Amino acid sequence: MQDFDWWQHSVIYEIYPRSFQDSNRDGIGDLSGMARRLDYLVGLGIDAIWISPIFPSPMADFGYDVANYCEIDPIFGTLQDFDRFLEEAHHRGLRVILDFVPNHTSDQHPWFLESRSSLKNPKRDWYLWRDQPNNWLSSFGGSGWEFDEKTGQYYYHSFLKQQPDLNWRNPDVKAAMYNILRFWLRGGVDGFRVDVMWLLIKDDQFRDNPPNPGYRAGLPSSHQLLPVYNSDRPETHSLVTEMRAVLDEFPGRVLIGEIYLPVQQLVTYYGPDLKGAQLPFNFHLLQCAWNAEALAHSILSYYDALPAGAWPNWVLGNHDQPRIASRIGAAMAPVAAMLLLTLPGTLTLYYGEELGMTNVPIPAEQVQDPAEKNEPGLGQGRDPERTPMPWDASPSAGFTAGVPWLPLGDDYPTINVEALEQNPSSILHLYRHLIRLRRTSPALVHGKLKLVAADRHLLSFQREGEKERFLVLLNLGYDSVQLPLVNATVVISTYLDRIAESVNGSFEIRPAEGLLLRLP
Numbered sequence: 219m220q221d222f223d224w225w226q227h228s229v230i231y232e233i234y235p236r237s238f239q240d241s242n243r244d245g246i247g248d249l250s251g252m253a254r255r256l257d258y259l260v261g262l263g264i265d266a267i268w269i270s271p272i273f274p275s276p277m278a279d280f281g282y283d284v285a286n287y288c289e290i291d292p293i294f295g296t297l298q299d300f301d302r303f304l305e306e307a308h309h310r311g312l313r314v315i316l317d318f319v320p321n322h323t324s325d326q327h328p329w330f331l332e333s334r335s336s337l338k339n340p341k342r343d344w345y346l347w348r349d350q351p352n353n354w355l356s357s358f359g360g361s362g363w364e365f366d367e368k369t370g371q372y373y374y375h376s377f378l379k380q381q382p383d384l385n386w387r388n389p390d391v392k393a394a395m396y397n398i399l400r401f402w403l404r405g406g407v408d409g410f411r412v413d414v415m416w417l418l419i420k421d422d423q424f425r426d427n428p429p430n431p432g433y434r435a436g437l438p439s440s441h442q443l444l445p446v447y448n449s450d451r452p453e454t455h456s457l458v459t460e461m462r463a464v465l466d467e468f469p470g471r472v473l474i475g476e477i478y479l480p481v482q483q484l485v486t487y488y489g490p491d492l493k494g495a496q497l498p499f500n501f502h503l504l505q506c507a508w509n510a511e512a513l514a515h516s517i518l519s520y521y522d523a524l525p526a527g528a529w530p531n532w533v534l535g536n537h538d539q540p541r542i543a544s545r546i547g548a549a550m551a552p553v554a555a556m557l558l559l560t561l562p563g564t565l566t567l568y569y570g571e572e573l574g575m576t577n578v579p580i581p582a583e584q585v586q587d588p589a590e591k592n593e594p595g596l597g598q599g600r601d602p603e604r605t606p607m608p609w610d611a612s613p614s615a616g617f618t619a620g621v622p623w624l625p626l627g628d629d630y631p632t633i634n635v636e637a638l639e640q641n642p643s644s645i646l647h648l649y650r651h652l653i654r655l656r657r658t659s660p661a662l663v664h665g666k667l668k669l670v671a672a673d674r675h676l677l678s679f680q681r682e683g684e685k686e687r688f689l690v691l692l693n694l695g696y697d698s699v700q701l702p703l704v705n706a707t708v709v710i711s712t713y714l715d716r717i718a719e720s721v722n723g724s725f726e727i728r729p730a731e732g733l734l735l736r737l738p
């Protein structure tokens with residue numbers, strides 16, 4: 219795969235650092251803990267790690283409220299710990315992608331403290347201050363505007379009031395943020411996942427958003443309006459191109475954008491001449507209904523929309539979304555694994571997906587996520603998908619010698635790395651096999667995607683490379699499916715049996731079974 223950039227044939231693994239591995243008994247994961255688990259990640263076969271924010275933060279939104287972009291929060295360690303982690307990851311051939319949060323800072327960031335100190339402060343214009351609020355809403359509930367008593371103006375926050383939005387029309391803000399990118403790039407990080415890339419610029423006239431005709435009671439309050447004037451503004455693209463240009467000052471780095479938009483808008487983030495984000499995250503699978511027709515449609519519509527030369531990518535989970543095994547059922551999770559790992563392009567896994575981890579119900583008194591605290595009961599809370607990684611069956615699952623910051627799932631005595639490693643037909647082994655196959659069969663990474671089809675519960679497609687041809691058959695139902703098929707060989711079943719079985723004639727696909735077959 220020498221003709222491709224590393225990130226094109228990569229499986230990226232998202233670590234939510236609070237929940238991966240604790241090393242100092244405070245119940246919260248940290249860099250030294252993560253470093254201890256690097257060999258596990260090598261064994262899994264992934265290529266790159268994306269770490270959710272580890273920068274100093276009051277943790278109002280668990281690190282997505284950054285108070286210093288060029289340091290490490292003591293909860294996670296020190297800059298030296300990070301350098302050591304990076305070195306150890308690189309030593310094992312793993313790339314490291316950091317989370318860049320450019321839309322907003324913490325309200326404790328020195329820039330904001332200065333900005334709010336007086337109307338005349340040189341940093342006043344670094345944030346979005348207005349005499350009167352408009353109707354824009356915060357994604358975490360209520361108005362997006364907060365009144366500042368001292369200076370008599372309102373500032374805008376897309377998220378919590380502790381996360382004031384930066385003014386990306388101000389050239390000094392841009393210069394400062396680009397220098398932060400350079401700081402980490404010089405330090406050797408391999409790229410960035412950019413938080414809420416599509417929200418960076420807001421309407422210069424601050425026009426009110428129109429009402430959302432689809433809003434109904436029970437939806438989060440932020441859905442009351444259509445985000446016409448505070449998201450996906452045309453000016454965003456020049457910022458993305460500028461960020462990309464900064465990355466291009468350093469060889470071999472990748473710019474990934476967090477973007478929740480319909481495909482037609484999403485793909486514009488590849489930028490003119492593909493000089494925007496190399497990977498605008500494709501979240502369409504994780505939002506798609508789990509049936510063959512909807513999935514086929516999602517895959518094809520994304521594929522059709524890709525600009526010439528744009529590199530596809532796929533995601534089934536992240537720290538903001540219900541875990542896939544809870545969404546589709548644990549018995550179906552292996553089929554999801556096969557779907558993801560047989561699609562073309564770059565793939566992103568969320569930690570614990572390889573264990574079939576499910577959402578952990580969080581008792582009201584243990585809720586941590588501000589999204590749930592602000593609007594309880596609307597399904598906004600993200601704690602359930604952020605619980606500690608279960609490593610073994612010991613108390614606290616080998617995650618910590620202290621009390622974990624979020625509860626472990628009740629199933630951790632059986633659903634943990636050690637137990638699944640001992641079971642040769644576990645989902646963990648399935649992930650390992652499938653990831654390894656992508657290395658040995660480049661057709662799975664960059665071969666053509668053909669004949670995507672849905673027939674009742676069966677989703678099928680082919681992958682065709684120069685030397686190899688594969689057929690993927692995914693039974694999304696719980697009844698067996700009988701198919702006529704000639705001259706094919708099973709490469710792998712999600713049941714992890716029938717390997718190398720040759721198929722010639724009528725052939726059964728078992729309930730919730732995925733099959734990868736080699737075609738002549």
Ligand code: NOJ
Nearest residue numbers: 279282377413414537538
């Ligand atoms: C998107 C992040 O993924 C999410 O966790 C965070 O709360 C918001 N952006 C605000 O930064």
